[in-house]
Amino acid sequence: MRILVCVKRVPIPGARIPVTADGMAVDDALLGHTMSPHEECAVEGAVQLVEAHGGESVVLTLGSADADEQLRYAVSMGVDKGVLVETDGGDWDPQRTATALVAAIRTLEDEGGPFDLVLFGNESADAGGFQVGIRVATALGRPIVQGIKDVEFGGEVADGSVRVQRPTGSASERYELPLPACLGVREGLNLPRYPTMRGRLQARRAEVASTAAHDVGPGGQSLLALQSPPEQVSTTEIVGAGPEGVDRVIEVLTELKVLS
Amino acid sequence: MILVLCEATTTEEGDEVLAVPSRQALTLARDLPGASAGVAAVVVDDGEVDVDEVAEDAGRYGAELVYSLEHDLFARYGPETWGTALVAAISEAGATVVVAAGTDRGGEVLAHAAARLDLPLVANVTEVRSDGEAWDLERVRWGGSLLESARLESDCKLVSMLPHAVDAVALDEPEEPELVEFEVELDESLARSCVVDEVVTSTGMSLATAPVVVGGGRGVGSAEGFAQLEQLARLLGGAVGCSRVATNNGWRPHRDQVGQTGTAIAPTVYIACGISGAIQHWSGARSAKHVLAINTDPEANMVQKANWAVIGDLHQFVPALVEAIRARLRSPSTPLRSTHASHVVPQSSPARPRGGRHRAGGHRPTGRALRRRRAHRHGSRGGRRRHR
Ligand SMILES: Cc1cc2nc3c(=O)[nH]c(=O)nc-3n(C[C@H](O)[C@H](O)[C@H](O)COP(=O)(O)OP(=O)(O)OC[C@H]3O[C@@H](n4cnc5c(N)ncnc54)[C@H](O)[C@@H]3O)c2cc1C
Ligand SMILES: Nc1ncnc2c1ncn2[C@@H]1O[C@H](COP(=O)(O)O)[C@@H](O)[C@H]1O
Numbered sequence: 001m002r003i004l005v006c007v008k009r010v011p012i013p014g015a016r017i018p019v020t021a022d023g024m025a026v027d028d029a030l031l032g033h034t035m036s037p038h039e040e041c042a043v044e045g046a047v048q049l050v051e052a053h054g055g056e057s058v059v060l061t062l063g064s065a066d067a068d069e070q071l072r073y074a075v076s077m078g079v080d081k082g083v084l085v086e087t088d089g090g091d092w093d094p095q096r097t098a099t100a101l102v103a104a105i106r107t108l109e110d111e112g113g114p115f116d117l118v119l120f121g122n123e124s125a126d127a128g129g130f131q132v133g134i135r136v137a138t139a140l141g142r143p144i145v146q147g148i149k150d151v152e153f154g155g156e157v158a159d160g161s162v163r164v165q166r167p168t169g170s171a172s173e174r175y176e177l178p179l180p181a182c183l184g185v186r187e188g189l190n191l192p193r194y195p196t197m198r199g200r201l202q203a204r205r206a207e208v209a210s211t212a213a214h215d216v217g218p219g220g221q222s223l224l225a226l227q228s229p230p231e232q233v234s235t236t237e238i239v240g241a242g243p244e245g246v247d248r249v250i251e252v253l254t255e256l257k258v259l260s
Numbered sequence: 261m262i263l264v265l266c267e268a269t270t271t272e273e274g275d276e277v278l279a280v281p282s283r284q285a286l287t288l289a290r291d292l293p294g295a296s297a298g299v300a301a302v303v304v305d306d307g308e309v310d311v312d313e314v315a316e317d318a319g320r321y322g323a324e325l326v327y328s329l330e331h332d333l334f335a336r337y338g339p340e341t342w343g344t345a346l347v348a349a350i351s352e353a354g355a356t357v358v359v360a361a362g363t364d365r366g367g368e369v370l371a372h373a374a375a376r377l378d379l380p381l382v383a384n385v386t387e388v389r390s391d392g393e394a395w396d397l398e399r400v401r402w403g404g405s406l407l408e409s410a411r412l413e414s415d416c417k418l419v420s421m422l423p424h425a426v427d428a429v430a431l432d433e434p435e436e437p438e439l440v441e442f443e444v445e446l447d448e449s450l451a452r453s454c455v456v457d458e459v460v461t462s463t464g465m466s467l468a469t470a471p472v473v474v475g476g477g478r479g480v481g482s483a484e485g486f487a488q489l490e491q492l493a494r495l496l497g498g499a500v501g502c503s504r505v506a507t508n509n510g511w512r513p514h515r516d517q518v519g520q521t522g523t524a525i526a527p528t529v530y531i532a533c534g535i536s537g538a539i540q541h542w543s544g545a546r547s548a549k550h551v552l553a554i555n556t557d558p559e560a561n562m563v564q565k566a567n568w569a570v571i572g573d574l575h576q577f578v579p580a581l582v583e584a585i586r587a588r589l590r591s592p593s594t595p596l597r598s599t600h601a602s603h604v605v606p607q608s609s610p611a612r613p614r615g616g617r618h619r620a621g622g623h624r625p626t627g628r629a630l631r632r633r634r635a636h637r638h639g640s641r642g643g644r645r646r647h648r
Contacts, residue, residue: 013539014538014539015561016539017405017539036521094380128403130367130384131371131374131383134339145339146368147364170462171459171460172458172460173337174455174459175454175456177452186521187507187522219380221380222410222411223408224408226401226407227407227408235567237568239568245572249570250584253496259496
């Protein structure tokens, strides 16, 4: 089987998210980068499915040349190939992103055969539009369900469908999608592996294909400015770590009525 | 016409009402530019929902018209069938604005409609400031940790609303909405993405609604280390939460994770043990009304955010606290070892944005009859209206 995973490079902010002076981007000059935890689980899921059923996994990203780092990370986890759809790195809206991803997926399928599954994160870590996967799946005419935390093929992929689950509070909805299908995956699907030394070395040498993005131009949503939410100032009362601190905490819990 | 995609829920008393986020979406919709042309609620009739009761509730929050979407396939939820149905309703109503609450289903169904119509959709909006043809609006990124001003240019504007960004406010004089049953034509093959069945997974306390959450992070050090946190949570009638480090190390299941890619909590008090308070963690904890941090590092972000902080080793403090609470529960009259009568407890913490859950001040239905309209059949593209 062939599985594609779409991931997006994002900065890793610490205690707050720094914004550039013009307010148009996150100031990531001093930050490391990663992909969303949802997408990391999608990558792990793709690797596990190919380990179990054979075939090939491919990771795809649209972004600046720097996104090569996230593709190679996915390869170090066990994905077979990386593909970069290159842009100038600016903030692309969901319609523009989805159109370029669809074009890239069609090209990859023309060259290497159809993907049985295309995996997305439930939402990207930074923009959080909750829609790129749905737009791509719709353009490809394939079913998609969001929020997936369980993916299973009944032994063989031969029956041509995938069984998936999405938790809804105290219950879990089960779906059975005919292949080819797309999924919006949530963190918790699995526990992503840490790349091995061998994986890292392989990733360094791996070939990462790069193509220019098919660009239809901006869609109807555009970014005007980014801003940190107002700081929530609270005065912190430092409570002792010894027995008097225990008493104080009990007093506090009693006043909050969580302890009677 | 503004369409608001609504979800129904059943109260403890057994009444069918709109889910709180749907009431909030209606509240927002009535103040949007274009509202003078009318606000209509859209409910998908799954065969279980009491459309009359729900329509009446929608009237209390400003709907002048209620579309009930009908099809046999709606008995089971399906993002594609529901999304296609919403497209049909948009065209039937000639809607220029479509709002949904940014819940799992609301956001998903609206995104399917947007994809099918190839229209822009702005997700998790908190405020709309119109600017004529184009809208300027506020939305959140990074799970609420970064605010974005965005512009939306489209003939038909699709927005999902961040749940709890506005309070649900009932009208003083409820609308008496007209109920229109709208039979949708669907491509039956879209049943491919409908729910097959549901399995009950847990009956325990939900992290999202727990009144007390005891959270553990890297500082807890191991899966076994969480035993003391579980004891504390049990004594306080709360639930255990954790950071992504705890999840990634396999110490806790992911359903315990608090944060941007985990669960958002809103307890009376969040007791954060050995958690630094990274912004992705905090984005799920910011609705906690009070925070008690237990951390060895006085500079930790969680300590800065906390109302009370114990600077010390959680492995010493938590067991001591558990022991003291047990002793107190055994003999409630025992005075505290040292008294702090003079100590001033900070009043409830400074307002945290979007803090807590806002209960809508809805009152019981007054049993008002709904006006119904005999819908004339006309060959609209998406389906036809039926008189009930
Ligand atoms: C896109 C994205 C999404 C993310 N989503 C989430 C999410 O949903 N939830 C989440 O939690 N994280 C999330 N993260 C990860 C997040 O950035 C942090 O890495 C994580 O929250 C850190 O967990 P921690 O506080 O347990 O660990 P650390 O940051 O390592 O902090 C450990 C803390 O424990 C204290 N400590 C150590 N020993 C003790 C002791 N004996 N007693 C008391 N205190 C002690 C230390 O002083 C320190 O403050 C996400 C990251 C990204 C990039
Ligand atoms: N630039 C991108 N490159 C590759 N995949 C993307 C990109 N942007 C979004 N996606 C995918 O679409 C999902 C949903 O994104 P969003 O609609 O922004 O929340 C993400 O989790 C990714 O899987």
